Amino acid sequence: MKALHFGAGNIGRGFIGALLNQAGYEVCFVDVVQELVDEINQRGEYIVEIAGPGHENIKVSGVRAINGLDQDAVTKEMIEADLVTTAVGPNVLKQIAPAIANGLAERINQHAQPLNIIACENVVGGSTLLKEYIHSHLNEADRQKAAQIAGFPDAAVDRIVPLQNHEDKLRVTVEPFYEWVVDQDKIVGELPRIEGITYVRNLQPYIERKLYTVNTGHATAAYLGYHFGYKTIDEALRDEYIRHVTGQAIMETGRLLVAKHRFDPDRQEQYIHQIMERFSNPYLSDEVTRIGRSPIRKLGPNDRLVGPAVQAEQYGIIPEHLCTGIAAAFLFDYDQDAEAVKIQAEIRERGLAETIRHYTNIEPHSSLFQFISEKLELLKEMKSSPSSKPSGRL
Numbered sequence: 401m402k403a404l405h406f407g408a409g410n411i412g413r414g415f416i417g418a419l420l421n422q423a424g425y426e427v428c429f430v431d432v433v434q435e436l437v438d439e440i441n442q443r444g445e446y447i448v449e450i451a452g453p454g455h456e457n458i459k460v461s462g463v464r465a466i467n468g469l470d471q472d473a474v475t476k477e478m479i480e481a482d483l484v485t486t487a488v489g490p491n492v493l494k495q496i497a498p499a500i501a502n503g504l505a506e507r508i509n510q511h512a513q514p515l516n517i518i519a520c521e522n523v524v525g526g527s528t529l530l531k532e533y534i535h536s537h538l539n540e541a542d543r544q545k546a547a548q549i550a551g552f553p554d555a556a557v558d559r560i561v562p563l564q565n566h567e568d569k570l571r572v573t574v575e576p577f578y579e580w581v582v583d584q585d586k587i588v589g590e591l592p593r594i595e596g597i598t599y600v601r602n603l604q605p606y607i608e609r610k611l612y613t614v615n616t617g618h619a620t621a622a623y624l625g626y627h628f629g630y631k632t633i634d635e636a637l638r639d640e641y642i643r644h645v646t647g648q649a650i651m652e653t654g655r656l657l658v659a660k661h662r663f664d665p666d667r668q669e670q671y672i673h674q675i676m677e678r679f680s681n682p683y684l685s686d687e688v689t690r691i692g693r694s695p696i697r698k699l700g701p702n703d704r705l706v707g708p709a710v711q712a713e714q715y716g717i718i719p720e721h722l723c724t725g726i727a728a729a730f731l732f733d734y735d736q737d738a739e740a741v742k743i744q745a746e747i748r749e750r751g752l753a754e755t756i757r758h759y760t761n762i763e764p765h766s767s768l769f770q771f772i773s774e775k776l777e778l779l780k781e782m783k784s785s786p787s788s789k790p791s792g793r794l
């Protein structure tokens with residue numbers, strides 16, 4: 401069994417590639433960083449280090465890689481693959497679509513073996529999005545054939561994998577926890593048997609639970625952490641104020657998820673506690689700038705902050721702490737992040753109200769907008785006058 405995985409980065413090597421390898425797949429990575437491709441091909445193996453008290457190491461072996469810019473190589477692998485997965489970042493799906501479409505077109509014309517293509521990205525409906533991009537590169541006849549044999553099951557993936565600083569370029573440190581939930585109804589052909597995948601019939605509650613708890617909490621802590629000068633997430637969460645706002649933000653999303661998807665309230669609360677523990681893992685050093693990366697994407701109307709805040713209001717839940725997180729995202733002036741730079745430039749040129757409206761679709765004069773503006777002022781004041789920042793156990 402062959403798996404073709406796009407993106408040999410942290411999640412690619414540390415989570416999806418490792419699970420596929422353990423499930424007996426021959427894994428071929430696709431990446432555009434030639435040094436990474438060469439290193440994988442020279443060694444054919446790497447270590448996944450589990451960041452916990454036991455420091456367990458897992459060896460992933462028998463892997464190889466190709467460069468995504470080499471269309472012939474991608475096409476050859478696409479023809480032979482039994483499964484295709486991606487972990488390249490939501491914004492990169494559009495870029496990998498033409499190469500996948502070319503390979504798929506060639507495959508369809510050679511044989512009719514079903515193929516599942518699963519995007520493992522932090523976005524709702526990632527595989528569906530990838531399908532749209534891929535289909536836009538196919539002619540009508542191929543599109544019809546692809547509709548029969550290519551499945552695009554959406555997925556939710558959860559494992560914290562920070563930036564890696566090892567001398568060994570392939571070694572990857574990951575948290576012990578992982579969860580990979582896949583929409584069973586969109587699978588074509590036989591269900592891929594991969595230990596670690598949970599198949600569900602309705603993915604929406606799971607992806608929202610993950611994105612609106614893990615990622616909402618993480619983003620809130622990261623933007624507040626950055627604002628108050630912390631480097632890593634565990635440092636930020638040792639600040640009582642940040643811990644309080646983060647915890648309350650995911651209690652707000654928790655109430656939304658319970659009301660919307662009928663999750664059991666006690667289990668949701670346990671889930672929240674488990675996540676707060678995971679964020680504070682002392683064996684992981686995770687920088688707030690990684691977790692806050694790409695703030696334009698994270699401030700999107702359906703993403704982890706604005707998505708639940710808007711929906712919470714519709715369910716009669718006041719998203720006060722979510723608005724603090726949104727406000728903090730507009731203060732993320734990290735000059736190494738192109739999206740942060742763009743937001744800050746826009747605030748200077750068009751003003752805050754217009755910038756908030758542009759990226760979040762939240763209208764000025766709405767109650768959410770008022771909340772965000774108030775929180776923004778409060779955060780600025782707390783920074784210029786630290787004594788105004790609540791401290792001690794809140």
Ligand SMILES: NC(=O)C1=CN([C@@H]2O[C@H](COP(=O)(O)OP(=O)(O)OC[C@H]3O[C@@H](n4cnc5c(N)ncnc54)[C@H](O)[C@@H]3O)[C@@H](O)[C@H]2O)C=CC1
Nearest residue numbers: 407408409410411431432468487488489490521522560561
């Ligand atoms: N790191 C984490 O803790 C988690 C990340 N995710 C999601 O997984 C995805 C990947 O994230 P990371 O692994 O952290 O990022 P990463 O930056 O470590 O890995 C992305 C990889 O994709 C490669 N890439 C970029 N453009 C490409 C192209 N055109 N063709 C092929 N490869 C290309 C990059 O060279 C890089 O190796 C993102 O959607 C992220 O939101 C989801 C859960 C956890």
Ligand SMILES: O=P(O)(O)OC[C@H]1O[C@](O)(CO)[C@@H](O)[C@@H]1O
Nearest residue numbers: 522559560561614615618691693
């Ligand atoms: O990968 P993204 O969407 O940029 O966001 C970073 C977030 O994703 C994760 O990497 C995994 O869910 C978290 O560690 C963090 O909340």
